Structures are given as C-alpha cells and as structure tokens.
Amino acid sequence: MSEAAKLRRATYHLYTFTISKLISTFGSSVYTFGISLYVLALTGSAASFAINLICSILPRTLLAPFAGYAADNYSKKAIVIIAQFASALSVAGLLFYSIVAGLSLPAIYTATVLISVSSMFASVTFSSSIANLIDSDRIQKAMGFNQSAIAIATIGGPVVGGILFGFVSMNVFLIIQVTAYLLAVALEATMDFKLFTNRIADTAGETKKSMVAGMKEGFSYLKSNRVVMVIVTVAVGVNFFFSALMIGLPFIVVQELEIQATHFGFIEAMIAAGMLASSIYFSVRKEVKFPLQFAKRGILGMSVLLAGMGLPLVIEFTYAAAVVYYLLLMLIFGITNVFVNTPIGVMMQKDVEEEYRGRVFGILESMAMAMMPLGYLLYGLLYDVMPAEYVVIGSSICLIVLTSYLMRPSILKQAHPELDKSAFPVAAKLQE
Incomplete structure (x- = not known):
C-alpha cells in the first residue's frame, strides 16, 4: 500500500475510532447510571452498590495483564471484535433474564463481572493498537479525540440516563447498551489493525511463547x-x-x-x-x-x-x-x-x-x-x-x-x- 493510501486509511481510522469510542462509552455511561440507581432503589443499601462497583473493578485488576498478553500474541482486531460482541451478549443475557424472571442482584453482579472482563480486553487491546491504526504524526490528535469522546459520554450519559430513569423501564437501558456495543463492533470490523505495524514475524505458523x-x-x-x-x-x-x-x-x-x-x-x-x-x-x-x-x-x-x-x-x-x-x-x-x-x-x-x-x-x-x-x-x-x-x-x-x-x-x-x-x-x- 502506498504512503498516500495509508494516510487516507489512517484518517478513516482516526474518525471511526473516535465515533466507535463515543458510541460504546456513551451507551456504557447511560447503562452504568441506570443500573446504579436501580440497585440503590431495589435495595436501599450502599453496600449493594459497593459490591457492584467491586464486581466492575476486581476483574479488570486481576485479568488486565492477561489481556495484554493476548493483545501481543493474537490478532488485535479479532480480540476487540470478540470482546465487544461478548459485552453485547452479556447485556443481552441480562435483558433476557429480566424479561423472563425479572432483574435480581445476583444477575446484575454476574453481568457486571462479564462486562468488566470483556470491556477490559477491548480497552487494553485498543490502547495498544493506536500506533498501528494512526500514523505517528497524528497520535496526539487521536489521543485528544479519544479523551473528547470519553468526556462527552461522561457528561451526556448521566443526563440522558437521569431523564430516561423516570420514564422508562430498566430494559430500555439494557437495549441502549446492546445497541451501542453492536454499532461499535460494526465500525471496528472495518478497521485495519496492522496498517502501521512494525512486526516482521507475525505469521500464523509462528511459535508463540x-x-x-x-x-x-x-x-x-x-x-x-x-x-x-x-x-x-x-x-x-x-x-x-x-x-x-x-x-x-x-x-x-x-x-x-x-x-x-x-x-x-x-x-x-x-x-x-x-x-x-x-x-x-x-x-x-x-x-x-x-x-x-x-x-x-x-x-x-x-x-x-x-x-x-x-x-x-x-x-x-x-x-x-x-x-x-x-x-x-x-x-x-x-x-x-x-x-x-x-x-x-x-x-x-x-x-x-x-x-x-x-x-x-x-x-x-x-x-x-x-x-x-x-x-x-x-x-x-x-x-x-x-x-x-x-x-x-x-x-x-x-x-x-x-x-x-x-x-x-x-x-x-x-x-x-x-x-x-x-x-x-x-x-x-x-x-x-
């Protein structure tokens, strides 16, 4: 691929990556806000809320190094797509359980753990892929766009979540999150995670440690x-x-x-x-x-x-x-x-x-x-x-x-x- 073509592709990555991040983070922000209020309304207990927070933090802490190993040794694109799709399935599973049996704390905690693990694999892999997706001269621009997407989602998510919480059921929050993940997967599937790779030995037959x-x-x-x-x-x-x-x-x-x-x-x-x-x-x-x-x-x-x-x-x-x-x-x-x-x-x-x-x-x-x-x-x-x-x-x-x-x-x-x-x-x- 010519340098001009690579730069055009990198420009596409720059905006696609930002939109994908905005959609998934915004959906996650709306969901997190809604599920937090739901847990507090259901139990009236700060301890129950804290347990849900621990279910989100602890898996990321324990498994992040393994996600890094996977990102270095396997297809980054495959990991990101599988992880995002797994997050969508986790939320969809919680939605199905809610429709059949109604939401319960064990179901929410289980979904929180699964979402934490899958989103962490996507996050670590994406973080280690930016230099492969974007040309060296625009990495700072990409990081700025990424932070902007997170900030917009952080501001807008609780606002939308607060408006929705009083008018719609918890299932609507879950549908929003599933939709956000699937849209992110669709965008990420079009990206080339090896556009600016420097690794020579990256063949299927390579013996991995x-x-x-x-x-x-x-x-x-x-x-x-x-x-x-x-x-x-x-x-x-x-x-x-x-x-x-x-x-x-x-x-x-x-x-x-x-x-x-x-x-x-x-x-x-x-x-x-x-x-x-x-x-x-x-x-x-x-x-x-x-x-x-x-x-x-x-x-x-x-x-x-x-x-x-x-x-x-x-x-x-x-x-x-x-x-x-x-x-x-x-x-x-x-x-x-x-x-x-x-x-x-x-x-x-x-x-x-x-x-x-x-x-x-x-x-x-x-x-x-x-x-x-x-x-x-x-x-x-x-x-x-x-x-x-x-x-x-x-x-x-x-x-x-x-x-x-x-x-x-x-x-x-x-x-x-x-x-x-x-x-x-x-x-x-x-x-x-």
Missing part, C-alpha cells in the same frame, strides 16, 4: 525500560493519592459544607467539561516536545488543586462563593488531568516496542486499578477520623514528594536527551 513465559517477558521488559517503569509507578501513585479526591469531594462538599445535591452535580460535571476543553486543545495543537516533563508539571499542578479542596474548610466562604470555587477547581482539575494523560499516552505509544505494548498497557491498567479499592478503603477511614483538610493537604504533599523523586531531572534527561540543549540553547551552542 507460553502465557507464563510471555508474561514474565513483559515484566522483564518493563523493568529494563527505566522511563516506562517510572511512568507506570507514577500512574499507580497518582491513582492512589487521588482516591482522596474521589472520596473527599462528595464528603467535603455535601457533608461538611452542606452544598445542595443539585449544585454538587454541576461541580462533578465540571471535571468532564475541563477534560473536553483540553482534549479539543490537544487535538489541534502540535505534539508536546517533552511529554514527561510536561506531565510532571501537570501532576504537580493537580497536587496543588488537591490541597485546594480543603481551603473552604480553613477559610470561611459564603455558600455562593464555595459553589463557584469548587466549580472552577474541578474545571481546572479536568483540564490538568488531560494535560497529564495525553502526552504520556502519546509517549508510550511511540516509545514502547510494539511486541510488548499490550503487556505494558495491561500491567499499567492492572496496577493502577489495584490502587483504587485500597485508596477508597483507606481514605474512607481517614475522612472519618481526621479533619478533611488535613487529609487532602497531606495527600497533596505526599504526591508532590513522590512525583518530584520519581520524575527527577536525571529521569527527565534520560527520557529526553535533548532537554538540556532546549533548556540552555546558548550553552549548547558554545559546546558545539
């Missing part, structure tokens, strides 16, 4: 690549310490400051609005020159915002001032979130060798997801025994120290050898 050997090889590669290992470690730390925000935001805003639930809904929505705005920005700007340095500044900025959550507990705000303050704080947080994720995502697509990319993304997802339940548990306890402002300020300081150490200048120079010349152009000129 055993799963255990392949997994060990993935971990060995990760440990041998210092920069990628730093990225994974920082991601784990960020996920852990920002559990303080996920647990603390509703606790501080609703419980401590007694802000109305309606206003709190707008505060939460501002995170997605900020993500959307910055995603659009990254889809049109030129590629970040020093992504690791860029991401470090973003994480340090997010750390300051985390500490800022406690400010209205220290300084007295009027009700209106507190609402406006948190609206702006969460908007900026959403913006900085993408300022971290997008450059790092682009860097990993380009720097991680293709034959290991699936396993690296699988390990990253597994380790990052593992920190969420632990963080939720720890911070749930901390907010009960300590003043909330101490918790967020302490977490902010810990994250700043961790980031400053892991992403110290020697690591940045290893990731970006040209950084010194860029930072000190006159000295570099004299040396030449």
Whole structure:
C-alpha cells in the first residue's frame, strides 16, 4: 500500500475510532447510571452498590495483564471484535433474564463481572493498537479525540440516563447498551489493525511463547525500560493519592459544607467539561516536545488543586462563593488531568516496542486499578477520623514528594536527551 493510501486509511481510522469510542462509552455511561440507581432503589443499601462497583473493578485488576498478553500474541482486531460482541451478549443475557424472571442482584453482579472482563480486553487491546491504526504524526490528535469522546459520554450519559430513569423501564437501558456495543463492533470490523505495524514475524505458523513465559517477558521488559517503569509507578501513585479526591469531594462538599445535591452535580460535571476543553486543545495543537516533563508539571499542578479542596474548610466562604470555587477547581482539575494523560499516552505509544505494548498497557491498567479499592478503603477511614483538610493537604504533599523523586531531572534527561540543549540553547551552542 502506498504512503498516500495509508494516510487516507489512517484518517478513516482516526474518525471511526473516535465515533466507535463515543458510541460504546456513551451507551456504557447511560447503562452504568441506570443500573446504579436501580440497585440503590431495589435495595436501599450502599453496600449493594459497593459490591457492584467491586464486581466492575476486581476483574479488570486481576485479568488486565492477561489481556495484554493476548493483545501481543493474537490478532488485535479479532480480540476487540470478540470482546465487544461478548459485552453485547452479556447485556443481552441480562435483558433476557429480566424479561423472563425479572432483574435480581445476583444477575446484575454476574453481568457486571462479564462486562468488566470483556470491556477490559477491548480497552487494553485498543490502547495498544493506536500506533498501528494512526500514523505517528497524528497520535496526539487521536489521543485528544479519544479523551473528547470519553468526556462527552461522561457528561451526556448521566443526563440522558437521569431523564430516561423516570420514564422508562430498566430494559430500555439494557437495549441502549446492546445497541451501542453492536454499532461499535460494526465500525471496528472495518478497521485495519496492522496498517502501521512494525512486526516482521507475525505469521500464523509462528511459535508463540507460553502465557507464563510471555508474561514474565513483559515484566522483564518493563523493568529494563527505566522511563516506562517510572511512568507506570507514577500512574499507580497518582491513582492512589487521588482516591482522596474521589472520596473527599462528595464528603467535603455535601457533608461538611452542606452544598445542595443539585449544585454538587454541576461541580462533578465540571471535571468532564475541563477534560473536553483540553482534549479539543490537544487535538489541534502540535505534539508536546517533552511529554514527561510536561506531565510532571501537570501532576504537580493537580497536587496543588488537591490541597485546594480543603481551603473552604480553613477559610470561611459564603455558600455562593464555595459553589463557584469548587466549580472552577474541578474545571481546572479536568483540564490538568488531560494535560497529564495525553502526552504520556502519546509517549508510550511511540516509545514502547510494539511486541510488548499490550503487556505494558495491561500491567499499567492492572496496577493502577489495584490502587483504587485500597485508596477508597483507606481514605474512607481517614475522612472519618481526621479533619478533611488535613487529609487532602497531606495527600497533596505526599504526591508532590513522590512525583518530584520519581520524575527527577536525571529521569527527565534520560527520557529526553535533548532537554538540556532546549533548556540552555546558548550553552549548547558554545559546546558545539
């Protein structure tokens, strides 16, 4: 295939991938919102809701490395299509059970586990395929489009779900989700997952390593690549310490400051609005020159915002001032979130060798997801025994120290050898 034809095909992938992501994520967002309200309405128990959340997180944590191994050793296109179709079948099975016997908690939990596993295989495989689908010069644009699709779905899904919940049965939510998955499968079936592959030995007769050997090889590669290992470690730390925000935001805003639930809904929505705005920005700007340095500044900025959550507990705000303050704080947080994720995502697509990319993304997802339940548990306890402002300020300081150490200048120079010349152009000129 000629280069011009490849670029045309990559352009098709860019928009098809975005539309597919938007449809599947939007459907999932509507379904998640509806099923969450249904579980709470059915049981009136926060514990039942938490169990459903665990059923979603735990399988992803345990099985993500296996999804990465599969992505590296088998057809990425086949995995994505089979996984998406399996998700559709899982929801369709829940729909059939609902029609025959009515929804029950065991059926919902079972469907949640199955959907979590299948969607995780699709997610990890897609994440490791972007550099195969899109030409190198437009990977940042693709990442920006991807984040935009997620942000739109995050904003629109609960809105549509909230409107529908009062007027239609739960079966309509399930039909929406099945339809979304099937539309995504139809779009993904038209994509060429080997368009920009660099792998030479990819034949049907190639002898594949055993799963255990392949997994060990993935971990060995990760440990041998210092920069990628730093990225994974920082991601784990960020996920852990920002559990303080996920647990603390509703606790501080609703419980401590007694802000109305309606206003709190707008505060939460501002995170997605900020993500959307910055995603659009990254889809049109030129590629970040020093992504690791860029991401470090973003994480340090997010750390300051985390500490800022406690400010209205220290300084007295009027009700209106507190609402406006948190609206702006969460908007900026959403913006900085993408300022971290997008450059790092682009860097990993380009720097991680293709034959290991699936396993690296699988390990990253597994380790990052593992920190969420632990963080939720720890911070749930901390907010009960300590003043909330101490918790967020302490977490902010810990994250700043961790980031400053892991992403110290020697690591940045290893990731970006040209950084010194860029930072000190006159000295570099004299040396030449």
